[in-house]
Amino acid sequence: MEKEKTRDSKEFIRSDGRKWNETRPMIAKVGVIPNADGSAMFAFGDTIAIAAVYGPRQLHPQHMQDPSSGILRCNYDLLSFSVYDRKKPGPSRRSQEISKVTEWALSPVIDLEQFPNTVIDVQIYIIQADAGTRTAGINAASMALAHAGIPMKDLVCSVAVGKLDKQIIVDLTKEEEDFEGGEGPTDFAIAKIANSDEFSLMQLDGKIPPERIKEVISVVKETCAKIYEVQKKALKEAVEKTENS
């Protein structure tokens, strides 16, 4: 990394040719799993997430049932071939944590009061990982929930922001996430509720000065607007696709 370039953020070009506020190419598809009630795929470059929604359906074990509202249950995991070193299948500390934060990121937008004692299961699997898997997972899950016809206030958009030394960058790759120079690796995953200024996930690994959070928030807002357009387009295309078949 050349020191000179990092000074001027406008002209900063990353190792894969992107600008500082540019995401990797996004691909979104809805209805990828015909057996599920709702499903979607979301990709940030080489990170590909698929999500399937089942329900509302009967919740077991029974002691988890809530008579006042339905509950959301997320399950996130990496598939064993998604990373270079084979990931041992089965739940891990990391996947349990991400399942939980995904649940928290999505629950503010969904409205399950009509479905007491039931559960909505969201399964998120990463079929290829290159950093930013939880954000891609949240984007896919938000589309899959909408696709399943679940009452929702809004969609959720999510993106990770990081730093290369002092330079803020959007949507990190694995290479950038592991950048050891300068202030050290930084990974700040954020989820935003699309049409409002509310955030449902903020998870920071690394260091960032508090006064620069504003800068991060404003770039996340811009990026989430782009993600929202991609999600919206994918959902609308899912209907049109059935027409021409």
Added chain:
Amino acid sequence: MKNDINEAHEAIEYEEDSENIHKDRRIVVPGEIIATGEDYLPGEGARRVEENIYASRFGLVDEQGRVIKVIPIFGAFIPRRNNVVIGRVSDITFYGWIIDIDSASAGFLPIEESPRFINKNEMDQYLGIGDVVAAKIWSVKSKGIDLTLKGKGLGKLEGGFIFRIIPSRVPRVIGREGSMISLIKEKTGCNITVGQNGWIWVKGPNMEEEIRARKAIEFVAEKITMKGLTEKMEEWFSEN
């Protein structure tokens, strides 16, 4: 060839299907503004925040006068009172049958709700485990769904086969006042019962006609926004 089993679902009102009332077949995603102004009222799947009407569900916009609704096009079955559903007996208890109707909670069919007297010791002779029935939802409570067999066209379904479509497409398959389903019945000569839970029972004079009926129904269920579908189906039948 007509039989009385088929007519039950047609007696219910299907305001959701009404091909010519939809002026606007707009698709919306949750959080999208459908309309602005005090002139509109939010219906099912929509909500008002200040002066805007927002979609709170993914689906098709349906404007009926001042009321704006969003009709879902994908997703699981949400049981409602008076829905005719097709289910499978999954257990027999002392007081009735437990029926799997492919929804969040299982249906319960009390012994008193069968159309004729049944000896409690011989319940399995009337409906055994695995038998398929067409039943009507009598009530929906948080702890379960009560079913009844008292009504026209309800009862055990024998012979034929059942298959599943996406439950939100059922109004399309039935058509306005049952126009679509009677067309399919007429063209194939099959007996068809459509459950609101998306399960469809077909029994015809021979296997070919049964499969043709199934293909026709699946074709209708695919076309979500197409207008004048009944006419399109006439064409489809002349080709297939």
